[in-house]
Amino acid sequence: MKEALYENYNLRIDKTINFFGFEGFFYRNILYCIVPNSNLELEEIFELKQMSDYLIQNGDIRVASILPTTSGQLISTINEQNSIVVRCPVHDRRTSESIGKELARFHKKGRSFPYRVTRLSRIGQWKYLWEKRLDQMEMFWKEKVRQHPENSFERLFVEAFPYYIGLTENAIQYLVDTELDEYPAPIDSATICHHRFTEMTWDKNYFFKLPTDWVYDHYTRDIAEYIRDQHSIGETKINNQIYHFMNDYERVSPLSPFSWRLLYARLLFPLHFFECIEGYYLVSSEEKMKREEQRLTTIINDSSDHERFLSNFFNQVGVQKRKLNLPDVSWLAR
Template identity: 65%
Template sequence: MKDTLYEQYKLKMDRFVKAFGYDAIIYRNIIYCIVPRQHVEQEELYEIKHLSDYMIQKGDIRVGCILPTTDGNLSTTIHDEEVVMIRIPVYSHRNTNTLGNELARFHNRGRSFPYRVNKINRIGQWKFLWEKRLDQMELFWKEKVRQHPQNRFETLFVEAFPYYIGLTENAIQYLVDTEMDVAPSAIDSATICHHRFTETSWDKDTFTKLPTDWVFDHCTRDLAEFIRDQYTRDESRQNGNVIHFLKEYERVSPLSPFSWRLLYARLLFPLHFFECIEGYYMTESENKKEIQLQRLESMLQHSSDHERFLATFLSSVGVNEKRLTIPNISWLQIKKV
C-alpha cells in the first residue's frame, strides 16, 4: 500500500487509522480516506468531483475532496480493489447545528450548482427507474415461480412479491399524479443529494461529508431515505427523531406541497424490499444470505406495521393534508386505526 500511495498520490503514511468506517492514513496531520469505488464509473466520479469542488468553493468546509492520481485518474487499485482517495478537511470543532438544519443548508448550496449533470442525474427519473426495477424483478420472479422455490427465502419471495407489485404501482401512480396536479416551487429545483442518506452518512460530530455517494436529485430523496432508515432501525420506529429532523429542516427550507407529495411517493415505493431481494441474490456469502433472509422475514412479519406507518405518516409529522391538498391512498386508510 505504501508504494502505491506514494507512486499514485505522492503521499507517505505517518500512521494508519479508520475514518467513516473505511481504511485511512494520516500524513502531515491530514486524514486521507481510502473509499472503495464499487460500481461508480469514472465519468460519474468526475461529475461527483465537480460537485464537491463546487461545494468547497461555496464555503462548505466540511466536504471531502477527491484526490486525482499523478496521471489524472480519480481512482487507483490497492490490494486488487478499485479505490478513491478522499482528503478529509481539517475541522475538529463539533458542529452545533442539528442534522436536519445542516442538510437543508447543504441542499440550498447544492441548488445553485450551475453546470449540467448527466451521469449522476436522477431528477425526474424516479418513474422510469421504478418501472424498470419492477419489470426486471417481475421477470425474475416469474422464472422462480416456474422453477419452483428452492429454499425458504425463495418461497417467501415468490409468495410476497405480488403484494409489493401493488405497493410499487401505487407509488408510481402517486408520483405521476403529483407531477400532473401540482406545480413545483423554487425548493423543488434539483440539488446535491445522496444515494442513501441516513444519520450515519456524515460524521456525527463535525458533519464532515464524503462525496462518493452523491447524486443530483430532488431534496426529498434524502428526506425519504432518512425516514425509511429511521423506521427500519428498531421497534420504536424512531418517530420522535423523524419529527425533530423534519422540523429542523423546515426551519431553513420549508417544503412545498409538491415536495410533501414527492416525499410520500418515495416512502410508498418499497425500496427496502427490492434491496433485500437484490442483496440476497447478488452475494455469494452464506452469512450475508442468512442476514437477508432474516431481514425479509422481519419485513413480512411487520407488513401491517408498515401499512400503518404509511397511513399515518403525514398526520404524525404535523402535515395538514387537507390544506396542502395531499391525497390519501384509499386502501391504506381502510386499515388506519
C-alpha cells in the same frame, strides 16, 4: 499501499485510521481516505469532483475533496483494486446543529451548482427506474413460480411479491398524479443528494461528507431515505426522531406541496423489499443469505406496522393534508 500512495500521490503515511469503514491515514496532520471504486465510471467521478470542489469553494468546510494523482488521474490502483483518494476536512468538531438543519443547508448550496450533470442525474427519472425495477423482478418472480421455490427464502418471496407489486404500483401512481396535479416550486429544482442517506452517512461528531456516494436529484430523495431508515430501526416509536428531523429541516428550508407529495411517493415505494431480494442473490456466503432471509421475514411480519406508518405519516410530522391538498392512499386509510 505505501508505495502506491507515494508513487501516485506523493503522500506518505504517518498514522493509519479506520474512517467511514474505509482505510484512512494521516500525513502532515491531514486526514486522507482510500475509497475502493467498484462501480463508478470516470465521467461520474469527474462530476463528483466538480460537485465537491464547488461546495468547498462555497464554504462547506465539512466536504471531502477528491484528490487527483500526480499525473492528473482520478482513479489509481491501491491494494490491487481501483481506488479514489479523498482529502478529508480539518477536524473541526461540529456545533450542536441537528442533522435536519445541516441537510437543508447542504441541499440549499447544492441547488445553485452551476454545471451540467448528466451521468449522475436522477431528477425526473423515478417513474422509469421504479417501473424498470418492478418489471425485472416480476420476470424473475414468474420464473421462480414456474420452477417452484427451492428453499424457504424463495417461498417467502413468491408468496409476498404480489403484495409488493401493488405497493409499487401505488407509489408510481402517486408520483404520476403529483406531476399532473402540482406545479413544482423553485425549491424543487435538482440538487446534490446521496445515493442512500441515513443517520450513518455523515460522521456524527464532525458531519464529514464523502462525495463518492452522491447523485443529482430532488432533495426529497435524501429526506425519504433518512425517514425510511429511521422507521426501520424503530426511531418512529421511541423518540419521534422523524418529527424533529422534519421540523429542523423545514426551519431552514420549508417543503413545497409538490415536495411533500414526492416525498410520500418515495416512501410508498417498497425499496427495503427490493433491496432484500436483490441482496440475497448477490451474496455468496450461507451466513449472509440467512441474514437476508431473516430480514425478509421481518419485512413481511412488519407489513401491517409499515402500513400504519404510511397511513399516519402526515399526521406524525405535523402536516395539514387538507391545507396542502395532499391525497390519501384510500386502502391504507382503512
